[in-house]
Amino acid sequence: MANPNQYFLLADHIKLSLLERQRAISLNLEPTSQDGHISRSLDSLKEGLDNVTKERVRLQEAGDSAASTTLQEIENNLRSQYNDLASQFRGVPTDTTSLTISHPNDPALSGDFARAAERPRVASSSSFLKKSLRDTANSSAAPSPKSVRFSDAPLVQDEDEARNALFPYRDDPTAGPPDQSHLDNQQIHAYHSRVIAEQDEALDRLGESIGRQRELSIQIGDELDEHVQMLDDVDRHVDRHQTRLDKARKNLGTIARKAKDNMQMTIIVVLIIILVLLIIILK
Numbered sequence: 001m002a003n004p005n006q007y008f009l010l011a012d013h014i015k016l017s018l019l020e021r022q023r024a025i026s027l028n029l030e031p032t033s034q035d036g037h038i039s040r041s042l043d044s045l046k047e048g049l050d051n052v053t054k055e056r057v058r059l060q061e062a063g064d065s066a067a068s069t070t071l072q073e074i075e076n077n078l079r080s081q082y083n084d085l086a087s088q089f090r091g092v093p094t095d096t097t098s099l100t101i102s103h104p105n106d107p108a109l110s111g112d113f114a115r116a117a118e119r120p121r122v123a124s125s126s127s128f129l130k131k132s133l134r135d136t137a138n139s140s141a142a143p144s145p146k147s148v149r150f151s152d153a154p155l156v157q158d159e160d161e162a163r164n165a166l167f168p169y170r171d172d173p174t175a176g177p178p179d180q181s182h183l184d185n186q187q188i189h190a191y192h193s194r195v196i197a198e199q200d201e202a203l204d205r206l207g208e209s210i211g212r213q214r215e216l217s218i219q220i221g222d223e224l225d226e227h228v229q230m231l232d233d234v235d236r237h238v239d240r241h242q243t244r245l246d247k248a249r250k251n252l253g254t255i256a257r258k259a260k261d262n263m264q265m266t267i268i269v270v271l272i273i274i275l276v277l278l279i280i281i282l283k
Contacts, residue, residue, distance in 0.1 A: 049082055088100075
């Protein structure tokens with residue numbers, strides 16, 4: 001059985017993946033690109049949980065109550081985390097799911113969890129900005145009798161039409177759209193540039209977080225490879241010692257058979273000597 005700490009590390013990896021999945025959803029990105037990886041990680045965690053259960057049962061049958069109790073606590077903790085993570089991945093979170101995925105088992109990963117739990121400020125307006133820019137480019141490329149020209153002193157009517165075309169929606173329906181009545185075309189362009197820059201910054205943070213997640217996955221893979229190699233070494237040692245035990249058992253059987261044959265021969269010689277003595281004495 002692998003070290004239970006590896007299973008807790010795998011659980012942290014799944015938590016980070018689910019947090020990144022939530023960030024992708026908040027950025028209007030496709031969140032299903034990592035679903036296969038998360039599903040395989042959950043299957044690995046389930047297999048590890050089954051291994052812990054088997055080891056606990058073995059220790060309990062062997063009479064090691066202290067180790068069995070410790071593994072029972074580890075098993076309960078892992079099972080609770082697995083159920084919460086699986087529920088979150090399937091889209092049916094429980095009351096304890098948010099608490100589970102936001103708290104790492106390893107305190108050293110608290111910084112990564114804090115960055116992964118951040119929500120971008122301009123995520124909801126990203127698709128609108130892209131659509132607005134595409135609409136502006138298409139309207140400038142196609143001939144239209146109502147074209148909008150950027151100038152230092154635009155007409156009031158043109159400015160109102162441009163403002164209505166650029167801001168048809170609002171991000172927060174309860175708060176209402178921001179007031180752009182005092183902005184000219186250059187200021188509107190500057191506002192769009194600033195919003196796009198903030199969006200790029202949020203995407204950069206998401207890319208950094210995904211990079212950290214990739215590094216963590218590589219570390220987990222390296223440690224799993226090392227454990228597989230250690231298990232192979234243990235299997236080779238067990239096979240070698242088993243061969244030695246079989247040879248020793250065979251030698252003991254041979255010695256026991258020889259000792260039995262020699263004892264019978266000794267008894268026969270003693271009886272013959274006693275018989276000879278009795279014959280001599282009776283004469």
